[in-house]
Amino acid sequence: MYERHENLTDSQWQVIKNIVDDGRKRKVCLKRVVDACLWLTRTGSQWRNLSQTHYPVWQTVAYYFYKWQHNGVWQQVRKMLVKKERQRQGRQEQPSRVAIDSQSVKQCGCFSGQVGVDGNKKIDGRKRHLAVDSLGLPWAIYVGAANETDAIAGFELLPQLKSCTRLSLICSDAAYKGEFVS
Incomplete structure (x- = not known):
């Protein structure tokens, strides 16, 4: 197969x-x-x-x-590959801004982890949250239950972004209520 x-x-x-x-x-x-x-x-x-x-x-x-x-080995590999790709494209190693958004994913029968129902999208499953740079490269990833609010899940991304010393702006939609202040 x-x-x-x-x-x-x-x-x-x-x-x-x-x-x-x-x-x-x-x-x-x-x-x-x-x-x-x-x-x-x-x-x-x-x-x-x-x-x-x-x-x-x-x-x-x-x-x-x-x-x-x-x-954290997979996270280290991802960060290193993202930095290398930015350098290959003539960008600085770290981004100055990232965009945060989420996507709900239906639950599959073989998974028994943290799941919930996303009330807005009527999806029973999980929700992945990503912080990506202007090239679409992932700088932070968090997966949680679909019923977890974006505002709470967004804060789960922040510790992963601490190594981005150039970061000056985090863009998000209205679902990520409040302000991200470090």
């Missing part, structure tokens, strides 16, 4: 290797673990559907995925 296996190139791996690999000896190749995580994200497949001919066993991939999520 999911036959496409687009793995990281060696040059792409070199960009993120120092964040992901702490230098310890392992029996598993971390590049293959990252490839498996990217495949799961791209396809939306379940852990158990990982091809063992292309990737490590699903339990190993899940272990590293959740470990890196807990340790």
Whole structure:
């Protein structure tokens, strides 16, 4: 069903290797673990559907995925890639302004986490909140229950934006009531 296996190139791996690999000896190749995580994200497949001919066993991939999520590794990789893309496009490393908005997503049957009903959009599920720069690159991400107000969820994005020293303006729609003051 999911036959496409687009793995990281060696040059792409070199960009993120120092964040992901702490230098310890392992029996598993971390590049293959990252490839498996990217495949799961791209396809939306379940852990158990990982091809063992292309990737490590699903339990190993899940272990590293959740470990890196807990340790902030994925967030570090995202921030580093966003900064590199801004530099590649001739922009300063950090934005001076970001825009915040949200999107409600219907609940799928396989998810049992924090969910709720977005009263405005009549969607039962979750809501993702993003702060993006003028290039559309994500600087902060927060996912919560759909019934959580945008005003409260917006404050969950702020700690992720503390490293943006150039940031002088946060734009949002009226759903994010109040003022963001640091």
